[in-house]
Amino acid sequence: MKDQFKQEIKTVIEATQAKGDIDSIYLVACGGSHAFLQPAEYVLTKETTIPATVLPSREFITREPKALGEHSLVVSCSHSGTTPETVAATKYAREQGALTVAFAFADESPLEEEAEYTIHYAWGPETDASDLNTGVLYGWLFAYLNVINPSEKYDRALKALDVLNDVTTKTREQYTPIIAKWASELKREPLVYSVASGINAGQAYSFAICWLQEMQWVNSAYIHSGEYFHGPFEITDFDVPFIMCEGLGKARAMDERAVDFAKKHSDKVYVIDNKDFDMSLIDEDLQDYYSQIVSGVVYRLIAESFAYERGHSLDVRRYMWKLEY
Numbered sequence: 001m002k003d004q005f006k007q008e009i010k011t012v013i014e015a016t017q018a019k020g021d022i023d024s025i026y027l028v029a030c031g032g033s034h035a036f037l038q039p040a041e042y043v044l045t046k047e048t049t050i051p052a053t054v055l056p057s058r059e060f061i062t063r064e065p066k067a068l069g070e071h072s073l074v075v076s077c078s079h080s081g082t083t084p085e086t087v088a089a090t091k092y093a094r095e096q097g098a099l100t101v102a103f104a105f106a107d108e109s110p111l112e113e114e115a116e117y118t119i120h121y122a123w124g125p126e127t128d129a130s131d132l133n134t135g136v137l138y139g140w141l142f143a144y145l146n147v148i149n150p151s152e153k154y155d156r157a158l159k160a161l162d163v164l165n166d167v168t169t170k171t172r173e174q175y176t177p178i179i180a181k182w183a184s185e186l187k188r189e190p191l192v193y194s195v196a197s198g199i200n201a202g203q204a205y206s207f208a209i210c211w212l213q214e215m216q217w218v219n220s221a222y223i224h225s226g227e228y229f230h231g232p233f234e235i236t237d238f239d240v241p242f243i244m245c246e247g248l249g250k251a252r253a254m255d256e257r258a259v260d261f262a263k264k265h266s267d268k269v270y271v272i273d274n275k276d277f278d279m280s281l282i283d284e285d286l287q288d289y290y291s292q293i294v295s296g297v298v299y300r301l302i303a304e305s306f307a308y309e310r311g312h313s314l315d316v317r318r319y320m321w322k323l324e325y
């Protein structure tokens, strides 16, 4: 990880220690950045007793959480640093006395002006995975957990960032031919559902709302694997396509149940099975946490292959950033 990002994380950790007791954590952002923060909520709720809540930026403000105050830590993210709801949420959190930390790709953005501290990350195809948004997020997350409850587990989790790029590069190579086939089979589908749970929930959610709806104009919805049986499974039929993720953690049981049912009733079930990832470079007890980053590589490949097969660039928007909304 770049020295700049390491230093920014260090500054945030020192500020958190100086602040003293944190009794609530809020993770706030919009769209893809909201999805990006979801794994942090997953890890925090599994590893600490401090309540952590992930909310869309505007709902964070409109809900007015009662626990929000001087002992809160509010982590926001906006890739562009300009999304008005996230800038406003960060300003609101700071006014309530919370410690505000923003993640952003952009430098010197409106978000950076409102947040007390900003942690930047890098972007682009040649970027080392440890410098990308999720790599830097985990760099902060495990450093923070190591402060709350020091453990060699978090030292190892931080060390895993050094091999992350090898893992994701290998996965990209492994899945490129597989996903090219999926995309060619699915390219005419007007609708594709996205199903997952546990640490993969954020990836599957952003696959539906960002990659498919926003960037490909393909109808989609994110369905939680457990919730699939509480309504959505009624739409399953032989010609209804599902891209389903099977994770590594305890949530896997929910994913498997959904996949098993869907496969019985649909001929178009595509499974991203995290057990097929080569994560041997990462300690077994940390693989669940890191698997969503690897799933993200596969979801991105699907989006890129869709864009190619459908002749629809991932950069085209009708409304976003073009109209007043």
Ligand SMILES: N[C@@H]1[C@@H](O)[C@H](O)[C@@H](COP(=O)(O)O)O[C@@H]1O
Pocket (backbone or CB within 6 Å): 030, 031, 032, 033, 077, 078, 079, 080, 081, 082, 083, 086, 210, 214
């Ligand atoms: N796919 C995301 C959207 O979901 C998001 O609304 C937008 C602004 O996000 P950010 O606040 O991260 O700049 O960026 C991307 O296009």
